[in-house]
Amino acid sequence: MIKGLYEAHLPVKNLEVSIEFYRKLGLKFAWRDEDTAFFWIEEGKSWLGLWEGKEYQTPYHxxxxxxxxxxxxxxxxxxxxxxxxxxxxxxxxxxxxxxxxxxxxxxxxxxxxxxxxxxxxxxxxxxxxxxxxxxxxxxxxxxxxxxxxxxxxxx
Missing domain, CATH: 3.30.720.110 (Signal recognition particle alu RNA binding heterodimer, srp9/1)
Structure with missing residues (x-):
């Protein structure tokens, strides 16, 4: 049933720094708003969402x-x-x-x-x-x- 990744999300402290980093990896920018940005992993198939916010600065496993x-x-x-x-x-x-x-x-x-x-x-x-x-x-x-x-x- 599962064929691949549709989306994944990561918390980030600074959206601008993270946008630059994921562009450097070669991911294609899809869109952004005030505190989120999305990049295509496979265009039209799967993407990565980055979410900026203070609550995301706590270390996670x-x-x-x-x-x-x-x-x-x-x-x-x-x-x-x-x-x-x-x-x-x-x-x-x-x-x-x-x-x-x-x-x-x-x-x-x-x-x-x-x-x-x-x-x-x-x-x-x-x-x-x-x-x-x-x-x-x-x-x-x-x-x-x-x-x-x-x-x-x-x-």
Whole structure:
């Protein structure tokens, strides 16, 4: 039934700063009013709403302030360079210390994380084809380790 993201909303302290940040990520501006702005994630399909207000300045758990943007595997491989080129710092996920993208074989995806100016958690994520014999791996693997592991297993 669910086909993708329709909309997501994030609290922001300064709407102008956030508008500039999300434009820098390449999202297309849709519209704004006094204290909200919307950006297309996929034009005509899904969008992101930003809501400015003092009540949004209280820290929240990242699970309440998180959006994942779908990308290709190749884009994810280049994501750290891209983020750095637009002056956005990637951040480690969870207990990881590396900012590099990583693969979750048991979930069939790979991702890299970063924050917006209000420390909302953002993620670039892609699907990863996982051979059946590797789906039990719960460890998060670097792209290099992953590609060495699946070499010759994917056809």
């Amino acid at each position: 990242p699970s309440l302030r998180h959006i994942a943007f779908r990308v290709t595997y190749q884009d994810l491989k280049e994501s750290v360079k891209w983020l750095e080129s637009i002056k956005v710092e990637p951040v480690p996920f969870g207990r990881r210390t590396s900012i590099e993208p990583f693969v979750r074989p048991n979930q069939g995806n790979a991702s890299v994380y970063f924050n917006d100016p209000d420390r909302n958690s953002l993620e670039l994520i892609c699907y990863v084809k996982v051979p059946n014999e590797l789906k039990h791996i719960t460890e998060k693997l670097s792209f290099g380790d992953w590609e060495n592991l699946v070499k010759g297993k994917l056809t």
